[in-house]
Amino acid sequence: MYKRVLLKLSGEAFSGEGGKGFSEEMLTYLVKEIKKIHNLNIKLGIVIGAGNIFRGKELKDFRIQMADQLGMLGTVMNSLYLKNVFEKNGIKSIVVSPIVNLPSVIPLKYDFIEQYFEAGYIVLFGGGTSNPLFTTDTAAALRAIEMSADILVKATKVDGIYDKDPKLFEDAKKYDNITYEQAIKEQIKVMDTEAFSICEKNNLSISIINFFKEGNLLKAVEGENIGTKVSH
Ligand SMILES: Nc1ncnc2c1ncn2[C@@H]1O[C@H](COP(=O)(O)OP(=O)(O)OP(=O)(O)O)[C@@H](O)[C@H]1O
Numbered sequence: 657m658y659k660r661v662l663l664k665l666s667g668e669a670f671s672g673e674g675g676k677g678f679s680e681e682m683l684t685y686l687v688k689e690i691k692k693i694h695n696l697n698i699k700l701g702i703v704i705g706a707g708n709i710f711r712g713k714e715l716k717d718f719r720i721q722m723a724d725q726l727g728m729l730g731t732v733m734n735s736l737y738l739k740n741v742f743e744k745n746g747i748k749s750i751v752v753s754p755i756v757n758l759p760s761v762i763p764l765k766y767d768f769i770e771q772y773f774e775a776g777y778i779v780l781f782g783g784g785t786s787n788p789l790f791t792t793d794t795a796a797a798l799r800a801i802e803m804s805a806d807i808l809v810k811a812t813k814v815d816g817i818y819d820k821d822p823k824l825f826e827d828a829k830k831y832d833n834i835t836y837e838q839a840i841k842e843q844i845k846v847m848d849t850e851a852f853s854i855c856e857k858n859n860l861s862i863s864i865i866n867f868f869k870e871g872n873l874l875k876a877v878e879g880e881n882i883g884t885k886v887s888h
């Protein structure tokens with residue numbers, strides 16, 4: 657079982673697939689799935705996307721730098737939202753972010769992260785990389801390295817990596833294992849090339865799983881390859 661896990665959650669984990677906003681039903685499901693791994697006493701960091709609010713590239717009439725800043729703020733909103741949901745469910749968490757100065761958000765300081773883990777907090781990393789032109793996949797790779805995670809689990813809406821987008825091609829074939837090199841060479845769109853590259857350089861394996869299948873998150877943390885594993 658992995659002891660230090662960085663979980664990248666799609667913003668759509670809050671809204672349901674293809675949706676916007678926050679769904680009570682989805683949040684109940686999310687808490688149930690998180691409780692299964694939180695009880696294992698692992699050090700858990702979470703990076704949340706903002707697909708349920710804004711993705712920069714979806715805002716067509718905006719300059720990309722502007723749109724991306726809205727996206728990054730969306731990730732902070734999601735982190736705060738999740739902190740509140742966790743609180744109501746007896747789960748201790750803390751929001752850290754390099755981009756905003758708000759009373760419930762702590763500035764990102766590497767030296768303190770371990771103390772939050774030791775005190776039993778889940779650390780919610782908001783604000784992405786703090787730079788436009790990236791996505792939260794790259795932020796997840798960065799934060800995973802910074803917290804010395806054993807694994808980066810990307811919990812998304814497909815069962816893993818396929819040779820082409822399975823949402824568009826019915827005949828797409830799934831890989832159980834793939835190297836970073838192959839993922840980059842084949843320009844696999846499930847995650848940014850930058851994220852694959854950071855993980856490759858730092859020898860951090862990635863597990864891509866379908867978040868919407870009950871029990872998948874627990875299995876991934878226990879080390880089962882239920883989706884696709886990216887490694888050397
Ligand atoms: N080769 C591929 N294998 C698997 N999925 C692929 C592939 N190419 C494209 N995809 C698409 O990538 C999507 C997952 O990435 P996406 O960025 O949309 O989600 P996310 O990062 O989980 O969400 P968010 O933007 O909210 O963080 C899947 O829905 C899938 O359709």
Ligand SMILES: O=c1ccn([C@@H]2O[C@H](COP(=O)(O)O)[C@@H](O)[C@H]2O)c(=O)[nH]1
Pocket residue numbers: 667704705706707710711712713723724725726727728729730731783784785786787788789790791792793794795
């Ligand atoms: O480092 C980052 C991270 C995110 N953004 C912007 O936020 C949105 C939401 O993130 P997703 O990973 O797509 O869910 C993203 O589309 C970017 O617009 C950013 O600029 N920099």
